[in-house]
Amino acid sequence: MLAIGKPGYALAAREAVTSFLRNTDFEIYIVTDRFSAPMLPPSPRIHLDLLDAARQEYRADGFLAKFDALAWCLGQSSAEIIVQVDADTILLRPLAAAEVSTALGEQRMAMVEQTGIAGSGMTPGDFQEHYSKRSLAFIDGSAAAPPAISFRYFNSGVVLAFRDELQLLLEWVAARRLLLPADHSVGAHMIADQDYFQVWANSVVPDRCASLSWQWNHCGHWDTGFPRRDALIAHFSNFCNGPEFETVLAMHNLLAEGPDFLAEGPAGPLLDNAATGQPADLAFIIITYNSSKIIGYCLDALPDQHEIIVVDNASTDETLDHVTHEGVTTIRNKNNEGFAAAANQGAAAASAKYLCFLNPDCLVTSAAVEAALSTLRRKPDAMIVPDYVDWHGGVTAGRQPGYSRLKLTADLLDNNGMAKWARRLRRLPFYHDHKWSWPLAAALFVRRETFHAIGGFDESYFCYMEDVAVGFEMARRGLEIVELDHVLPHLGQRGADIPTSVRISLIDNARLKFAELHFGRAFAATLRGLRWVLHRRLGIRDALRRKWWRALEGR
Structure with a gap:
């Protein structure tokens, strides 16, 4: 399996x-x-084998790294049969090695044939034309395309x-990559790992690859009724665009359905995280407001053996109905008291x-928790924050420089x-006040x-700026904000389901208060x-736009 790049x-x-x-x-x-x-x-x-994702120069590099992953796997494992799956797949029932061997039969490789694309008019003939004019032409133009009757558009998920x-x-x-352009692009089309698998199976060794039944690679992009209960592997493919947050939640919820959908098979041991009966060293404090879409996922990611407190600020979307985890303390406020x-x-x-104030759209790891506690034991009067990575892979420092008038x-x-x-303004000197810092308090x-x-x-x-204010108070008292050498996924404004205009108003009001x-x-x-001038300007601009559109509609 390959899992590099964006947090998705x-x-x-x-x-x-x-x-x-x-x-x-x-x-x-x-x-x-x-x-x-x-x-x-x-x-x-x-x-695990750690790859430096930052060294990838072209978009295709992230997908072609699958071959590096397979080469590393062969070097590490002595297994005679390999099951390669994409990161966005879920195994829905127990699978034994004998079943894999039976599926291969007399052939040396096997994949599921993709027969269409949901919502499109793509036909097998269109797939073959795509294969011949793009995949085969780029990878090995001298090779012959198979006749239509034997062509199979395999999916390498x-x-x-x-x-x-x-x-x-x-x-x-x-050998082929040494001869080909490094960017692996044909116009706007990217040549990726699947193209190589297809050329290998259709034009290089067409007699050595078997077609698997649909259950082995059941995907909503080409199968109806996704996800079906009689499938073996559910594939949440997004056509090389990477998993969306909703996709990850769907995968998580599918797993969480448990034995009603997913059979409990012969799983090997996970590391023992069972509670020891000892008092918790750390309490996670999570503030929710209309957080029903994310709170369950956040709680599932928390390490065991810690105290968990969820304070709900009068949510109207039944957030607390999704807090079903054993041992969680919930506090239900009658009104929204603010963060x-x-x-x-x-x-x-x-x-x-020790306390960890955790946003419901931030996910912690056991390693980060252990590192934070270790740091607090050495520096008991400090505050500890990790760095954060957003859904698109952008990293934000957890310890931020202080606010100046320019910055506000x-x-x-x-x-x-x-x-x-x-x-x-951000290019001007003294934009940041480097005499103090504040913790970006997602965790x-x-x-x-x-x-x-x-x-x-x-x-x-x-709501907002309370972490800036606490950083200012820490600095006033001569206390330290320590940046942890860990990066946590912060899914960015998914913690509370509120309109953008309301969020902007809350942020502005908090900055004015500071x-x-x-x-x-x-x-x-x-x-x-x-702010009054800016609001008037936006109002006038919007009024002129509405007048312009009405004039166009009247023509």
């Missing part, structure tokens, strides 16, 4: 690997990167193969020595339709005594005047 691949791979741990006794080999590896489930049956056949395939791929007040409620209810002004401009002017670790000693979060902030408390009423009044 790692989170999908976590679900895929969990399904194979549950339903097989196979050894599992995964090529991944340092950001993705901590997100995978722990098991002695998992073997699931591949069964004997190791000697894979070795021959890898040698052929390596700061709810977080302080959770801290007051906690009994653990730029953020207000950026939030209200003046991004160009905001960018100009903030702190000793409970330290948190209470600094007064907790300032409840005059309803400006007044730390830079004085005069500066805050100036920013309020600026």
Whole structure:
């Protein structure tokens, strides 16, 4: 399995690997990167090879790395038969080695034939034309295309193969790649791993590849009724675009359905995370508001042996109905008290020595938790934050430089339709105040005594900027914000289901509050005047646009 690049691949791979741990006794080999590896489930049956994803120059490199993963697997394993699956697959029932061998039969490799694309008019003839004019023409223009009667448009999301056949395939791929353009593109079309598998199976060794039944690679892009209960492997393919967040949730929910859908097979041992009966060292405090889509996934990702407190701010989407995990303490507020007040409620209810304030759209790893606790034991008066990676792979530092007047002004401009002017301000000296820093509190670790000693979060902030304010207070007291050498996925504004306009207003109000408390009423009044002007400008612009559209419609 290959899981590199955007966090979606790692989170999908976590679900895929969990399904194979549950339903097989196979050894599992995964090529991944340092950001993705901590997100995978722990098991002695998992073997990892870390790849430097940053060295990939072209889009196709991430897909062609599958061949590097297969070569590494062959070098590590002595198994005679290899099952290669994409990271966005789920094994739906127990699978034994004998069933894989039977599926291969007398052939050396086997894949499922893709017969169409849902919602399109693609025919087998269209697939063959695509194969001949793009895949075959690029990879080996001298090879003959098969006759229509024997052509099969194989999908490489699931591949069964004997190791000697894979070795021959890898040698052929390596030889072809030496002769081909490195970008692997034909116009707007990308040549990826599947194209090589198709040329191998259709034009190089057409008599050595079998067609598997649909159950081996059941995908909603070409099968009806997805996911069907009589399938073996469900494939959540997104046509080389990587898993979407909704895809990962669908995979997770499919696994969570348990024995009603997924059989409990001969799973090998996961690492023992059972509770020990000892008092928890750490309490996770999660504040929710209309977080029903994400809270269950967040809780499932938490390591065991820790206290968990969910404080709900009067959600209207039945968020707490999704908090079904044993041992979770829930606090249901009758009104939306805001993040700061709810977080302080959770801290007051906690009994653990250390606290982690966790956004419901941020996922923690066991390694990050252990590192944070280790740091807090050495620096008990510090606050600890990891870095964060968003869904698109962008990394944001957990420890942020302090706010200046310039920074507050730029953020207000950026939030209200003046991004160009905001960018100009960000290039100016003294944009950041480097004399202090604040923790981006999607996952903030702190000793409970330290948190209470600094007064907790300032409840005059309803939502946003309370982490900036707590950083300012830490600096005032000479206390340290420590950046952890771990990166956690932060799924970005999925924690609370609120309209964008409301979110912008909350952020603006919080920045104005910070400006007044730390830079004085005069500066805050100036920013309020600026916001009024910007709102008037946006209102006039929108009115002119509506008038223009009405004029066009009247023609």
